Amino acid sequence: MAKIHNLGFPRIGKHRELKRALEAYWNTDIEQQEFTKQITQVREQHYSAFDLLDYAQVGDFSLYDHVLDASFLFGNVPDRAKVDNTVENDVDAYFRIARGRAKQNDCCATHAGEMTKWFDTNYHYIVPEFSSSTTFMLNCESLISEIRTVRSRGFEVKPVVIGPLTYLYLGKAIDNSNKLELLEPLLKEYKLLLQTLAKQGVEWVQIDEPALVTELSDEWQFAYKYAFEYLNDSGVKLLLTTYFGDLAKNLKLACALPVAGVHIDAIRAPHEVEILAAKLNANQVLSVGIVDGRNIWRTDLNRALALLKPIAEIKGNNLWLAPACSLLHCPVDVTIEQNILAEIRPWLAFAEQKLEELEILKKALTNTPSNSVFEALQNNQNIIAARKASTLATNFSVQQALSQIQQSWLTRSDPYKVRINAQQALLNLPRFPTTTIGSFPQTAEIRKTRREFINGDITDVTYENALKAQIANCIQQQESLGLDVLVHGESERNDMVEYFAAFLNGALTTQFGWVQSYGSRCVKPPVIYGDISRASSMTIQWTQYAQSLTQKPVKGMLTGPVTILNWSFVRDDQARSLTTKQIALAVRDEVIELESIGTKIIQIDEAALREGLPLKKSEWQTYLNWAVDSFKLCSSSVASTTQIHTHMCYSQFNDILPDIQRMDADVITIETSRSNMKLLDAFTQFNYNNDIGPGVYDIHSQNIPTTEAIKALILTASEKVPAQQLWINPDCGLKTREWKEVIPALRNLVEAAKQLRVDHLSA
Ligand SMILES: CN1c2c(nc(N)[nH]c2=O)NC[C@@H]1CNc1ccc(C(=O)N[C@@H](CCC(=O)N[C@@H](CCC(=O)N[C@@H](CCC(=O)O)C(=O)O)C(=O)O)C(=O)O)cc1
Ligand SMILES: N[C@@H](CCS)C(=O)O
Numbered sequence: 125m126a127k128i129h130n131l132g133f134p135r136i137g138k139h140r141e142l143k144r145a146l147e148a149y150w151n152t153d154i155e156q157q158e159f160t161k162q163i164t165q166v167r168e169q170h171y172s173a174f175d176l177l178d179y180a181q182v183g184d185f186s187l188y189d190h191v192l193d194a195s196f197l198f199g200n201v202p203d204r205a206k207v208d209n210t211v212e213n214d215v216d217a218y219f220r221i222a223r224g225r226a227k228q229n230d231c232c233a234t235h236a237g238e239m240t241k242w243f244d245t246n247y248h249y250i251v252p253e254f255s256s257s258t259t260f261m262l263n264c265e266s267l268i269s270e271i272r273t274v275r276s277r278g279f280e281v282k283p284v285v286i287g288p289l290t291y292l293y294l295g296k297a298i299d300n301s302n303k304l305e306l307l308e309p310l311l312k313e314y315k316l317l318l319q320t321l322a323k324q325g326v327e328w329v330q331i332d333e334p335a336l337v338t339e340l341s342d343e344w345q346f347a348y349k350y351a352f353e354y355l356n357d358s359g360v361k362l363l364l365t366t367y368f369g370d371l372a373k374n375l376k377l378a379c380a381l382p383v384a385g386v387h388i389d390a391i392r393a394p395h396e397v398e399i400l401a402a403k404l405n406a407n408q409v410l411s412v413g414i415v416d417g418r419n420i421w422r423t424d425l426n427r428a429l430a431l432l433k434p435i436a437e438i439k440g441n442n443l444w445l446a447p448a449c450s451l452l453h454c455p456v457d458v459t460i461e462q463n464i465l466a467e468i469r470p471w472l473a474f475a476e477q478k479l480e481e482l483e484i485l486k487k488a489l490t491n492t493p494s495n496s497v498f499e500a501l502q503n504n505q506n507i508i509a510a511r512k513a514s515t516l517a518t519n520f521s522v523q524q525a526l527s528q529i530q531q532s533w534l535t536r537s538d539p540y541k542v543r544i545n546a547q548q549a550l551l552n553l554p555r556f557p558t559t560t561i562g563s564f565p566q567t568a569e570i571r572k573t574r575r576e577f578i579n580g581d582i583t584d585v586t587y588e589n590a591l592k593a594q595i596a597n598c599i600q601q602q603e604s605l606g607l608d609v610l611v612h613g614e615s616e617r618n619d620m621v622e623y624f625a626a627f628l629n630g631a632l633t634t635q636f637g638w639v640q641s642y643g644s645r646c647v648k649p650p651v652i653y654g655d656i657s658r659a660s661s662m663t664i665q666w667t668q669y670a671q672s673l674t675q676k677p678v679k680g681m682l683t684g685p686v687t688i689l690n691w692s693f694v695r696d697d698q699a700r701s702l703t704t705k706q707i708a709l710a711v712r713d714e715v716i717e718l719e720s721i722g723t724k725i726i727q728i729d730e731a732a733l734r735e736g737l738p739l740k741k742s743e744w745q746t747y748l749n750w751a752v753d754s755f756k757l758c759s760s761s762v763a764s765t766t767q768i769h770t771h772m773c774y775s776q777f778n779d780i781l782p783d784i785q786r787m788d789a790d791v792i793t794i795e796t797s798r799s800n801m802k803l804l805d806a807f808t809q810f811n812y813n814n815d816i817g818p819g820v821y822d823i824h825s826q827n828i829p830t831t832e833a834i835k836a837l838i839l840t841a842s843e844k845v846p847a848q849q850l851w852i853n854p855d856c857g858l859k860t861r862e863w864k865e866v867i868p869a870l871r872n873l874v875e876a877a878k879q880l881r882v883d884h885l886s887a
């Protein structure tokens with residue numbers, strides 16, 4: 125009989141209990157003892173999800189990030205986490221690397237580990253730091269202790285660890301050394317770990333190697349062979365776990381590795397399941413990731429069974445079923461949602477429901493499924509059929525609008541050089557214009573007021589007035605600071621994607637559909653279930669109000685179509701490119717309306733455009749073609765005098781500069797402060813024409829940049845990009861910062877620009 129297991133479960137909690145415990149501890153509202161107690165309760169949610177499984181995954185829960193956990197597990201802890209030079213493997217040392225630490229009483233300021241995207245998801249991990257002198261030392265006490273706890277509840281455990289190659293792949297060699305030179309010492313600790321687990325009586329270990337779905341060089345392919353041969357015979361069975369794509373050119377390699385089983389993502393690589401079943405030997409387990417871990421649609425169980433049945437014939441007991449990837453990327457439980465349209469709700473399955481689907485599949489694969497299984501399958505078929513037949517997904521006016529798109533809508537009527545002169549004549553901005561990226565601190569007060577509004581405790585008018593007061597304060601602060609281009613501050617937005625989805629036909633938002641983005645920070649990705657169109661104006665009221673308070677230009681602030689797509693749960697019944705085009709038309713409507721009320725500058729954030737790149741480079745161009753076209757579709761129908769800005773937080777543009785140029789935004793603001801403007805090199809090499817605002821204030825840090833530090837960054841930038849093209853701004857939005865940090869930082873930013881203007885004039 126097939127077995128079912130899980131690769132990982134959401135750890136934030138149904139009601140974000142982990143977030144609340146973490147933030148209370150960080151704010152010193154609770155002591156470590158109380159924190160530990162609360163964390164134990166959060167873990168209970170993990171344990172309750174084990175009931176259906178044949179193997180309980182252990183090691184996927186994390187206080188902050190599972191990659192940082194691996195760094196601590198293998199003793200790759202940066203010196204700055206240590207106190208008095210000893211590796212104090214306690215929770216505070218861990219949080220020091222996770223979040224950094226502000227200087228307190230002139231002591232112990234620490235910068236956080238760099239954060240970056242976990243493959244093509246919206247989850248961020250803490251980047252492991254390597255250098256040629258990195259050493260490793262296994263410290264698996266907490267893993268062993270968790271194994272004991274889970275076993276004591278009667279579950280068969282399956283520890284989960286990131287594989288050695290993926291761990292190295294995800295890290296950064298700070299001295300540019302070859303990371304693979306660390307493989308040998310790292311493998312020693314992996315082997316020790318596996319041997320320790322074997323001694324504990326562990327049978328299976330899930331070893332996550334998603335790097336196997338990327339395009340690997342010969343050197344990395346060879347390293348895979350070497351590593352798994354080295355780990356062979358450690359006393360446990362290894363389940364080589366791949367996800368987020370097909371193995372493609374690494375398939376032969378994966379099948380040749382000496383492991384007891386292989387997991388494959390059958391959502392993104394259904395075409396490889398049969399091949400793998402044939403290639404693995406009879407004793408090897410094939411774990412088929414049959415339930416989508418990256419989306420929230422109910423699985424079509426009959427379709428899944430059609431794929432699984434022939435595999436079950438071949439693999440028999442050695443067929444395992446699982447979600448395609450960790451369920452970390454899904455919310456926990458759809459049954460607690462109260463506001464989802466009754467027709468749509470049955471179409472959705474969150475993490476808990478996905479595990480139930482696996483159980484049905486397992487039972488359906490037995491020789492004599494019970495009546496309740498047939499009923500469950502029938503019920504599932506009814507839901508799938510109802511979704512297919514529903515008229516909710518189709519909107520003929522959207523389809524008509526799509527058919528009326530003209531190629532000319534994708535191009536501005538004048539080239540950048542002509543436009544920028546016309547814009548400058550209108551805006552009359554100084555050299556090195558200063559601006560921010562859009563959001564100002566989302567204070568507890570704003571969130572509380574929004575909660576009261578959602579709960580019906582305050583009226584529309586009270587809420588609107590509260591937001592207007594926030595906007596007025598934001599404008600007044602920016603005027604006092606002397607910024608040149610102002611923003612309204614985005615206080616009306618719960619999130620830069622969810623907020624817009626609430627105004628789109630064909631999309632829905634959830635009450636509790638939280639997904640961890642990093643640490644304690646979460647997002648509620650909207651669900652795009654049908655054809656998208658703009659239901660009403662989305663930002664006009666707030667932009668208009670903000671502009672009425674100042675003579676300075678206020679940027680209209682929108683989220684772009686590719687970012688809305690990439691940060692939503694997307695319909696699976698049409699191409700992503702088509703859905704994006706529909707969103708682009710909706711955003712275009714807003715752009716046109718913003719211009720019609722006199723907005724002179726409109727920023728369309730495409731924070732997720734770069735990160736949405738497929739994991740395989742060979743697939744990049746197809747994506748970039750439609751992604752850039754969608755941006756152009758929403759942004760090009762304005763007069764030459766209207767200045768279009770875009771913003772991207774992840775700025776490694778080396779390989780995609782021609783596409784960034786093709787977007788033809790008048791101004792692009794990007795994250796660069798932490799790289800000391802190195803990321804601008806690509807712009808220099810490519811001779812990028814349009815204006816650029818390289819970030820000079822690292823908003824992820826609590827540190828306030830000095831005027832001198834900002835000036836130095838701008839001077840470095842001006843060596844790479846002509847000064848007349850440069851804007852001065854932070855790296856990203858200020859929503860996660862506090863006013864007491866933002867004010868002095870922006871004061872220094874404006875001062876730096878002022879001083880440079882003088883220097884520039886006298887040069
Ligand atoms: C730019 N980033 C974004 C990404 N993805 C997005 N979808 N959005 C992004 O902005 N990906 C890359 C990065 C990730 N960065 C961040 C940064 C910050 C957050 C964050 O702060 N998230 C908030 C939740 C935001 C939200 O939806 N807030 C709601 C609900 C607020 C709330 O919790 N209210 C309380 C009551 C409050 C009270 O009474 O005091 C409640 O409901 O219980 C809102 O503002 O209304 C977070 O807190 O995690 C995420 C990603
Ligand atoms: N306008 C958004 C962009 C974040 S990527 C903000 O300022 O928060």
Ligand SMILES: [Zn+2]
Nearest residue numbers: 731773856857
């Ligand atoms: Zn950003």
